[in-house]
Amino acid sequence: xxxxxxxxxxxxxxxxxxxxxxxxxxxxxxxxxxxxxxxxxxxxxxxxxxxxxxxxxxxxxxxxxxxxxxxxxxxxxxxxxxxxxxxxxxxxxxxxxxxxxxxxxxxxxxxxxxxxxxxxxxxxxxxxxxxxxxxxxxxxxxxxxxxxxxxxxxxxxxxxxxxxxxxxxxxxxxxxxxxxxxxxxxxxxxxxxxxxxxxxxxxxxxxxxxxxxxxxxxxxxxxxxxxxxxxxxxxxxxxxxxxxxxxxxxxxxxxxxxxxxxxxxxxxxxxxxxxxxxxxxxxxxxxxxxxxxxxxxxxxxxxxxxxxxxxxxxxxxxxxxxxxxxxxxxxxxxxxxxxxxxxxxxxxxxxxxxxxxxxxxxxxxxxxxxxxxxxxxxxxxxxxxxxxxxxxxxxxxxxxxxxxxxxxxxxxxxxxxxxxxxxxxxxxxxxxxxxxxxxxxxxxxxxxxxxxxxxxxxxxxxxxxxxxxxxxxxxxxxxxxxxxxxxxxxxxxxxxxxxxxxxxx
Amino acid sequence: xxxxxxxxxxxxxxxxxxxxxxxxxxxxxxxxxxxxxxxxxxxxxxxxxxxxxxxxxxxxxxxxxxxxxxxxxxxxxxxxxxxxxxxx
Numbered sequence: 181x182x183x184x185x186x187x188x189x190x191x192x193x194x195x196x197x198x199x200x201x202x203x204x205x206x207x208x209x210x211x212x213x214x215x216x217x218x219x220x221x222x223x224x225x226x227x228x229x230x231x232x233x234x235x236x237x238x239x240x241x242x243x244x245x246x247x248x249x250x251x252x253x254x255x256x257x258x259x260x261x262x263x264x265x266x267x268x269x270x271x272x273x274x275x276x277x278x279x280x281x282x283x284x285x286x287x288x289x290x291x292x293x294x295x296x297x298x299x300x301x302x303x304x305x306x307x308x309x310x311x312x313x314x315x316x317x318x319x320x321x322x323x324x325x326x327x328x329x330x331x332x333x334x335x336x337x338x339x340x341x342x343x344x345x346x347x348x349x350x351x352x353x354x355x356x357x358x359x360x361x362x363x364x365x366x367x368x369x370x371x372x373x374x375x376x377x378x379x380x381x382x383x384x385x386x387x388x389x390x391x392x393x394x395x396x397x398x399x400x401x402x403x404x405x406x407x408x409x410x411x412x413x414x415x416x417x418x419x420x421x422x423x424x425x426x427x428x429x430x431x432x433x434x435x436x437x438x439x440x441x442x443x444x445x446x447x448x449x450x451x452x453x454x455x456x457x458x459x460x461x462x463x464x465x466x467x468x469x470x471x472x473x474x475x476x477x478x479x480x481x482x483x484x485x486x487x488x489x490x491x492x493x494x495x496x497x498x499x500x501x502x503x504x505x506x507x508x509x510x511x512x513x514x515x516x517x518x519x520x521x522x523x524x525x526x527x528x529x530x531x532x533x534x535x536x537x538x539x540x541x542x543x544x545x546x547x548x549x550x551x552x553x554x555x556x557x558x559x560x561x562x563x564x565x566x567x568x569x570x571x572x573x574x575x576x577x578x579x580x581x582x583x584x585x586x587x588x589x590x591x592x593x594x595x596x597x598x599x600x601x602x603x604x605x606x607x608x609x610x611x612x613x614x615x616x617x618x619x620x621x622x623x624x625x626x627x628x629x630x631x632x633x634x635x636x637x638x639x640x641x642x643x644x645x646x647x648x649x650x651x652x653x654x655x656x657x658x659x660x661x662x663x664x665x666x667x668x669x670x671x672x673x674x675x676x677x678x679x680x681x682x683x684x685x
Numbered sequence: 686x687x688x689x690x691x692x693x694x695x696x697x698x699x700x701x702x703x704x705x706x707x708x709x710x711x712x713x714x715x716x717x718x719x720x721x722x723x724x725x726x727x728x729x730x731x732x733x734x735x736x737x738x739x740x741x742x743x744x745x746x747x748x749x750x751x752x753x754x755x756x757x758x759x760x761x762x763x764x765x766x767x768x769x770x771x772x773x
Contacts, residue, residue: 192765
């Protein structure tokens with residue numbers, strides 16, 4: 181019989197070292213710069229990859245163990261949801277609009293992030309970030325899959341869920357999120373990490389997921405709470421990776437500070453624009469609301485972002501250039517964007533509606549300085565038009581921002597009554613922008629942004645040639661079912677009918 | 686002073702963890718939100734393995750926290766015994 185040997189259990193630090201650092205090797209028959217051709221062109225100088233620290237010290241064996249546990253929890257609840265008519269337990273079918281936007285614009289972004297991290301993991305020469313990016317790549321594809329799977333239950337009963345993959349590439353509001361990820365994925369590995377790991381995950385993801393999941397919990401949507409929390413349990417790790425990456429760049433070489441600052445300026449504003457969609461969801465689309473967009477911004481933007489930038493000041497980093505304008509825009513953006521979504525609702529694969537009197541009172545209370553003064557009168561006017569049988573639809577199309585791809589519907593900083601619009605010329609073409617910040621981003625990289633695919637020009641090109649019906653067909657948008665006012669929609673009628681059936685015979 | 690925070694799903698696994706955090710961090714504030722518990726603390730928050738083990742009566746691996754974690758803020762330092770968030 182063998183004599184049992186008491187092996188000392190490895191410490192977390194030792195285990196991490198064996199299962200990450202020890203997996204690396206020095207190339208012997210290829211040059212390092214040939215193996216990692218994209219590691220230097222962005223100008224980031226790295227002297228010692230060993231300095232990269234992963235504070236979570238998660239190794240692959242522990243990763244699989246905990247991820248498997250998350251999946252088991254997730255599928256147990258998704259099964260229960262389907263078995264118990266979960267699609268009828270939500271507060272109201274209006275709530276579904278928020279979910280449709282999520283599925284059309286955000287879930288494909290998770291898939292894009294998966295591809296991006298798989299690539300970044302291949303391109304970084306250090307083994308620390310290689311392993312962390314590999315885990316995050318697997319996380320992101322899991323998020324896309326669990327979200328699509330959870331929402332497929334709603335697709336059996338309601339409109340607007342059936343064509344998210346095509347719509348992500350073809351509809352105007354989804355192209356906002358698409359262009360954000362396309363921009364990040366076509367950047368170098370370091371900029372990608374600032375874009376997704378730092379700006380999106382660390383600074384902005386709380387504003388997307390936390391209110392969204394609390395909103396789902398408030399509105400009886402068990403499946404979304406489940407996929408949201410399952411995804412969010414990975415996000416804490418992603419945030420830590422983003423913060424680690426930025427600290428690593430800043431500590432490696434003082435010359436990196438200027439490059440990193442430029443990326444922070446760019447990606448904060450890019451992310452803030454994507455969040456415009458979330459602001460409408462929080463302020464307008466939840467039948468039972470959790471907090472206003474302004475309140476969420478105060479906690480997760482102002483306070484948390486403020487703490488972060490205070491901390492980074494020791495490296496010579498200042499808050500992003502658009503920080504102040506963002507803080508001001510928060511009192512306006514959800515209203516301005518929701519008015520846009522409503523007036524173009526023939527072209528949205530979700531429903532919108534005129535806020536009720538009760539909704540408007542809530543908005544007055546949450547936005548005491550702006551709602552009654554600037555936005556209530558517009559909604560009242562639209563309501564009158566609707567009552568007169570001439571609902572307000574705008575068949576003209578707004579100029580699209582060449583950078584963030586939002587229609588130029590936002591107001592001038594400091595003057596909520598005038599439209600903010602910028603344009604610039606490049607190689608004989610005129611380009612439109614929603615803000616100074618988007619215009620500046622373009623001017624830094626015009627050759628990149630002139631290649632952007634924009635949804636409005638696509639409508640006017642062959643073979644659509646401006647034909648709205650042909651565009652709807654191409655965008656897989658079923659006219660009269662997926663789009664338009666919530667009032668009288670299939671979703672409203674079916675939900676009401678089925679709900680009545682659950683409480684009577 | 687800057688606030689650090691951590692948030693967990695509200696469930697049976699996190700209840701004793703939150704009690705342990707309250708014991709170890711007298712200056713922390715616990716907010717019960719829909720389906721979620723968010724704990725704020727000035728500058729630093731420490732989670733100790735031993736205190737959690739005392740609460741649940743079994744051995745605990747701090748990496749188990751990750752299953753129910755929602756979000757956090759601050760720099761993280763982790764070893765076998767402690768999980769610390771701080772603004773240094």
